[in-house]
Amino acid sequence: MDINQLTPKEKAELQAQLAAEAKAEAEKRAANINTYKELVSDTVIKCFPVLQDQAQSLGSTKLQIYKMFESALLMKFDLYKVKEDQQSHTFTDKDGQFRITLGANMLDNYDDTADSGIEMVKDYLNSLGDTENAKQAIKICLSLLAKDKKGTLKASRIMTLRKHAIESGNPRFIEGVEVIMNAYKPIVSKQYIRAEYKDEKGVWVSVPLGLTEADI
Secondary structure, eight states: OOGGGSOHHHHHHHHHHHHHHHHHHHHHHHHHHHHHHHHHHHHHHHHHHHHHHHHHHHHHHHHHHHHHTHHHHHHHHHHHOOOTTOSEEEEEOTTSSEEEEEEEEEEOOBOTHHHHHHHHHHHHHHTSOSSHHHHHHHHHHHHHTOOOTTSOOOHHHHHHHHHHHHHHTOHHHHHHHHHHHHTBOOEEEEEEEEEEEEOTTSOEEEOOOSTTTOOO
16 A cells, blocks of 8 residues: 555545554553453462461471470480580481481671770771781771671671781780670571482482472
8 A cells, every 4th residue: 555645534544543453452452461460469369378378387397397306406415515506406317318407597796895896906907007018907907897788797707807816916906806706696597407318329419398499
């Protein structure tokens, strides 16, 4: 069709037809979008109770496993003089085919006395002078004292700082780091359970215990 050959009336009719088709297509798309949103909403409403039940079931199983190991943990503390704040415990059957690990993820946390230790360390750093070696030492130590986004010191960095303090031999520096370390009060974030078995090749294989890890 050569649109230039159409009369004004025919052009107007063609434009009206195209506009009607575009409107119909837009209305159809809008209807499909609404149908999709309704489908998603209905599916979420149906699935959510299933997932809530699964979460409750996993929580009950987790509590059951910890209770089943209570006696073994008490005996371990008594027999091997294990510290009660040990973060993980691994238990294996006598044939070495299965093992279960009970543990806890810890979050770094310090009480307010850590700030006093930080000031002591900074006092020492300020006494180092303005040489290149002093500037480098100050830069390293301040980076180890840097807090994360939540305003918390990293325990691993403080351990590294302690090595620098001992190497320096400076009592003030050492004391400041000790104050920080004594202020360490880690918080238990999550308790976890891991279960593993040995396959035919003798390799430990993890049992998927959560929906994320489970195969489908």
